[in-house]
Amino acid sequence: MIEPSFFFEQVKKNGTDFFAGVPDSLLKNLCAYITDNESNERHIIPANEGSAVALATGHHLATGSIPLVYMQNSGIGNAVNPLLSLVDSDVYRIPMVLVIGWRGEPGKKDEPQHVTQGRLTCPLLETMGIPYVVMAEDHDSLKKQIDDCYRSIRETGRPFAFVVKKDSFAPYSLQKNIPVTAEMTREAAIETVLLASRSDDIFVSTTGMASRELYELREKHGMGHGKDFLTVGSMGHASQIALGIALEKKNRRVVCIDGDGAALMQMGGLALIGERKPENYIHVVINNGAHDSVGGQPTIALSVDLAGIAKACGYASAVQVASPEDLRAELEKNAAGPRLVEVRVLKGARKDLGRPKESPQENKHAFMQFTAQ
Structure with a gap:
C-alpha cells in the first residue's frame, strides 16, 4: 500500500502546489490527506471534474507550475470536454497530473454502474492521447513512476494520468470535519x-x-x-x-x-x-x-x-x-x-x-x- 503522505510529498517535490478534484471512494485516503495538509487556496473541491480541469488550467496559466487533478473514473465523462478542447496538445497544451480511481476494474466485482466505466477507463485515456500508468503499490516503484510522469509532462507539455486500483492507498482519516447544525441523520x-x-x-x-x-x-x-x-x-x-x-x-x-x-x-x-x-x-x-x-x-x-x-x-x-x-x-x-x-x-x-x-x-x-x- 502507498502512504498518502508519500504520494503527496513526491508530487510536491516535483513542483506541484495546486490540487483540485471531486472525491472518490478509492482515493478517499489521499483526498483526506490533501484536505488536511494543503491550504484552502491550494486545494479546491469544485462542483464537478470538468471544473477541476479548468481550475488547474487557470492555475498553470497564472503560475507555470504543474497542477494535480483527481477524480473517479466516472468523472472522466465530465472532464472529456476540457481535456480535449482546452488541455489537448492540439489546442493549448496544458500540463497536469491526473489521478483517477479505477472503479469497475476488469476482473474485480463492483456495482453495475461501474462495470462499463471500468472496462473503458484505460482505452479512453489511450483514445484521448493521455499517457498513463496503473499506479504501483510500493513506494520505490511509485517514486520511479512519479519521476517518469513529471519527465513526460516537462518534455511534452501534456497531461499524464495515474490509474489507481482499489485499496492502493493506506488508510487515513480526515481530521478537518466541518460541523453541521442538525438533528437528523x-x-x-x-x-x-x-x-x-x-x-x-x-x-x-x-x-x-x-x-x-x-x-x-x-x-x-x-x-x-x-x-x-x-x-x-x-x-x-x-x-x-x-x-x-x-x-x-x-x-x-x-x-x-x-x-x-x-x-x-x-x-x-x-x-x-x-x-x-x-x-x-x-x-x-x-x-x-x-x-x-x-x-x-x-x-x-x-x-x-x-x-x-x-x-x-x-x-x-x-x-x-x-x-x-x-x-x-x-x-x-x-x-x-x-x-x-x-x-x-x-x-x-x-x-x-x-x-x-x-x-x-x-x-x-x-x-x-x-x-x-
Whole structure:
C-alpha cells in the first residue's frame, strides 16, 4: 500500500502546489490527506471534474507550475470536454497530473454502474492521447513512476494520468470535519420524507448512500421498491430525471431526493426546473456539507444559499429545515410546485448499510409499471 503522505510529498517535490478534484471512494485516503495538509487556496473541491480541469488550467496559466487533478473514473465523462478542447496538445497544451480511481476494474466485482466505466477507463485515456500508468503499490516503484510522469509532462507539455486500483492507498482519516447544525441523520430525513408521502408519489433518488438508504427504508416498512427510481450512477442528474417524469405525469407528485454534492455538480438543472414550473415537483436536497458516500470530504454547500438560488431560478417556494417536525410540515403542505426543501443533516451512515438486491433493469421494469398506473 502507498502512504498518502508519500504520494503527496513526491508530487510536491516535483513542483506541484495546486490540487483540485471531486472525491472518490478509492482515493478517499489521499483526498483526506490533501484536505488536511494543503491550504484552502491550494486545494479546491469544485462542483464537478470538468471544473477541476479548468481550475488547474487557470492555475498553470497564472503560475507555470504543474497542477494535480483527481477524480473517479466516472468523472472522466465530465472532464472529456476540457481535456480535449482546452488541455489537448492540439489546442493549448496544458500540463497536469491526473489521478483517477479505477472503479469497475476488469476482473474485480463492483456495482453495475461501474462495470462499463471500468472496462473503458484505460482505452479512453489511450483514445484521448493521455499517457498513463496503473499506479504501483510500493513506494520505490511509485517514486520511479512519479519521476517518469513529471519527465513526460516537462518534455511534452501534456497531461499524464495515474490509474489507481482499489485499496492502493493506506488508510487515513480526515481530521478537518466541518460541523453541521442538525438533528437528523440523512437516513432519518429520508424516512421522514417517505412516511409523509402519498401512496401514488413517484420517487427519484440521487446516487450513493441516499439511494441505498431509501431502498433499505422501503424494506423496513414493507413498502416494495416499485415507487423508486434509484439513480445508481450519473451524479447530479437525478433532478432532471425527476423533471422529465414530472412533465409527463402531471397528475402524480414527483419527489426528487437529491444530495448537496449532486445539486452543486449540475446546478443548472435548478434553472430549468424553475423555468418549466412543474406544479407536481418536490425537490428535497439533503445537505450535510460533504461528499459522504466517498469519504466525507467537504462540499461548499453549507455556505451556499440553496433555497435562495432555487427561488431566483423560479421555484414556487424554497425553504431550509433541520428538524423532522419542520420537514414533515413542509411535505404535508398542499401547495403547488416546484418546491425545494433543503434539509440540513448530520454526516455519516450506518456501517451495515446494504445495497439494492435487484438489478438496475429490474428496478426500471418495476418503476415503469408503477408510473403507468
